[in-house]
Amino acid sequence: MKRRDFVGLTGLAAGALFLPSLPGFGHTPVDPARLLEPGADVIVKKRLADAALNAAKSAGASYADVRIGRYLNQYVFTREKQVQNIVSTESYGVGIRVLVNGCWGFASTSVVTEASLAATARVAVDIAKADRIVQREPVQLAPQQGYGEVSWKTPIQQSAFEVPVKQKVELLLAANAAALDNGANYINSALFQVNEQKYFASTDGSYIDQDVHRLWPTFSATAVDTKTGKFRSRSALSSPVGLGFEYLTPSAAEQIAGPAGTNTVGYKLRYDLLADAALAGKQAKAKLSMKSVTPGKYDLVLDPGHLGLTIHESVGHPTELDRVLGYEANFAGTSFATLEWKAKNLPYGSQEVNIVADKLQPGSVGAVGYDDEGVKTREWDLIKEGKLVNYQKIRDQAHIVGQKESDGCCYAQSWEDVQFQRMPNVSLRPGKAKLSVDEMVSKVDKGIYIAGAGSFSIDQQRYNFQFGGQLFFAIEKGKITEPLEDVAYQSNTQEFWGACAGSCDQSDYRLYGTFFDGKGQPAQVSSVSHGSATTRFNGVNVINTARKV
């Protein structure tokens, strides 16, 4: 039998985000107060790590790394007028990776003592040795300088873990009330708070202590018309962020109005939960009687809170080098953007398309100082003026593309899991010329403006995709005319980016993000942000998703 979630989620737009009770498995809840206790001292961690590294080397490893991780989460779940659950989880343990005769071995344990870590290191070595009989491509690890003892911390103003639970509960319940007062019949809201205390040590001589913080307030408001049996939802236009509780202090300077006539608001590095919930209540109710879209070709104007997901699927994933090389063929898939395809110098998109990878952007959920194999993080170009110029790489892949060093893209979701190539922030650079969203809309003859991320699906080589959204508005002769429903667009990655007609300027730039980028076997999740300004795509195929059952 399988481990599985116990709660059905289809009725909620945000899916697994609203798990109202703790399943019997997985992360373990703890007292919130415990989350504020300091973790093990770095001196203790260094001693533990050295015990594992020495045992690995003695057993025959040519390289080893140790990750001592304390992963703290607190989730507050509410619905309508009540708290559903307050879950504080802690997961503490150690993952040890070794390289023996060109084979990787990995073992992890929750028993954190020097003896246990040494024994676990030997288990990892035994696994690597067992696999040697079928190894056909010995691992080549790009050299990496040791950094000695260093540290990094997410620059936050206020740790969400230090805010009293009562205050967080009151904020969510106030948001619920705002949605219910404005037309929603139901609302689920949640606040996710993440703190990863990660200590990395390797035989290269690095001892890296990192304290990573992330936050995500979100909700889904639903309106029901019992008479017709129809229901519609509108999810929060917030984003997961690499910020502290300060994200929840509204700031006019961090808000961007959508095109005139849409009454939509986008958020930069500060979010107004109450205002968004009130608007969501109104919009969920309005969706019950909106016009159903006429299928056909439209020019799409996509807000950053929507476009981020399209960037994620159609650029982020196809440029992961492990997919390109076939390492993900059995699950996540491969990529059309193979080394051979890149060599042909074919266009990925129009000249307007400039896409950059980074693990540095302040406020992004991807921002960290070092990756999980001891590489300092950086920024690099993936697509320049429509041409693919680079991929996302880790240490054992760099040599395959003739590169001498990793891009710092190696991560694991916890101490229990082995690290592998994960997507950095992948962002579309904003337009260089001054351009507001109203100016962009004024030049569209027949189009649709889409705000917020919705349904998403793409094939295993990242050609054919289909995306929905949260809010849709018809554009006719340069003006927003009316809201629409049942909208999804279907396209092909190269065709879509080839139809990119330019972006608004830097003042419109915002981050979209997710905590749940899934990849690998066993599957792991990873946090990633995608920045962009509002962008126009010409002549995209729009379908109508309404069905009669």
Place this chain on the structure above:
Amino acid sequence: MLTQTEAQDILKKVLSFSTSDDCEATLNGSTSGNVRSARNTISTAGVTDNVSLTVQARFGKRSGLATCNEFDEASLRRCVQRAEEIARLAPESPEYVPLLGPQQYLASPASFAQRTADITPDYRAQQIGASIALCAARKLSSAGFFNDSADFLAKRNSKGLEAYQRFTNLDFSITVRTPDGAGSGYALANYTDLATFDAARLTRVAADKAAASVNAKAIEPGKYTVILEPAAAVELLTNMMQAMDARNADEGRSFLSKKGGGSKKGERIFDERVTIYSDPTHPEVPDLTFAADGRPQRKVTWIEKGIVQNLYSSRFWAQKAGIPDLPPPGGWIMSGGTQSTAELIKSTAKGILVTRLWYIRAVDPQTLLYTGLTRDGTFYIENGQVKFPVKNFRFNESPIIMLNNLEALGKPVRLDGNLVPPLKIRDFTFTSLSDAV
């Protein structure tokens, strides 16, 4: 792996430290190992081991949760105290339900197989090695995943509830591709007991499909009769089963909500050959006989002859709505026929054989409309024979529509802890073509 006695001894000790009105303690442990391959070589391999304790303390309608990973007496005491501190601070829950008392659980001894718990790194390497060797000999490229685990779950509370079960699981999946990337095939399997597991046999199925799927022809998207192999049907059906929550239906926000209010329980909404039930003691798909909250899992018929018979719910909602108190099931079992996929093909004049569906996402929860794509072996059928491979399609389809357009059901096979028949369905909606192989 803690035995029942060892686990219950720890839990008894935990409860003895409690000073709250009520207390419930849960222990869960997992030991798992895996090996992953790609490009006909091993890419990663590992093992992991973890046990954790959760304590829930209750004062009246207030409750608190705490955990620890250490099992000495002082750590256990601290854990109970922490849970009690949170419970004193928490707001009263308007949806409070008392802890369950003693329960009678069915036995499901087949859920644990010692042979699976005893798997070694050498065994994993041999199995994945046989799979790789087969592909290398045929000049094909494989990517596979082998994962096994031995787990236990134990519960005990101050009202007298006591539960323990151990279970094993083995998953294997394999994708085989031609070196030029023009063909791809797939196979997967899932077991409690490794007795019948053979990685090479499954790899052969995937390799044959990879070789046969080269030079796929593009045919127009539209409505086609399809044969969904179990691997293609399982996720759509699982999604539908996970949407059978009574509260969502009663609140008007489910495919099972009725116009004017209430749910569609008792209504026929599918073809009368559709029957889906769950049974934790089924010998082919043994499952946990208790739910995460301690409710017993028994045989439950969810859909019978096309009629919605039962919806699952929380304990609170079952009491409020006066409906049977049924937890969501673990796996599900769909009744089928006796024909194999090959026999379903023989009786098909024109149609499309689908090996696997991929990236399935909800488009509209109202109609349960999903989108996704075919993958790893899509073939055109004519006059009872597979004629040629076709390019992959995107579909936009609802299981509700699908299970009303049922032509035939084949013999169910175990997948992902469920029993899933191959399904022959008319007018399945493909909306565009994909270049992906």
